[in-house]
Amino acid sequence: MWALFAVLSAVFAALTSILAKMGIENVNSNLATAIRTVVVVLMAWGMVFLTNTQGGVTEISKKSWLFLILSGLATGASWLCYYRALQLGDVSKVVPIDKLSVVITVVLAVLFLHEEFHAKSLLGMVLITAGTLLMVL
Numbered sequence: 001m002w003a004l005f006a007v008l009s010a011v012f013a014a015l016t017s018i019l020a021k022m023g024i025e026n027v028n029s030n031l032a033t034a035i036r037t038v039v040v041v042l043m044a045w046g047m048v049f050l051t052n053t054q055g056g057v058t059e060i061s062k063k064s065w066l067f068l069i070l071s072g073l074a075t076g077a078s079w080l081c082y083y084r085a086l087q088l089g090d091v092s093k094v095v096p097i098d099k100l101s102v103v104i105t106v107v108l109a110v111l112f113l114h115e116e117f118h119a120k121s122l123l124g125m126v127l128i129t130a131g132t133l134l135m136v137l
Helices: 002-023 029-050 054-059 062-088 091-098 101-113 119-136
Strands: none
Touching: 002 029, 002 062, 002 091, 029 062, 062 091, 091 119, 101 119
8 A cells, every 4th residue: 555655655756746746836945945834834734633633642752753753854945955956957857866865865874774775776876866867968
């Protein structure tokens, strides 16, 4: 089931890029990010209430709060940079560079989460990087 959600995530991420590029014409990128963020917040809280999971807020540990807040700050920084890049550049060049996050994530997962690293992971990272360079140069 996780694979289905991962594929749907990729589809929606692709739509995000196209719709964002169409929407930020003549709009400040920071303002556009703020508008997008409000929509995401409303949608996320709507799902929390729809699934009746709002009671779990009080059970979240301090450690989880810390890392969720840090993740939110990283997301905000990513979105601000992403929207500015979309405003200044072509979607077909911005998105591949943004997807280098896959390579960076694997490295960070190995370093901080002690996830296993295999030769096929290295090969995949090299191919993603090479593909990105081919698309943007």
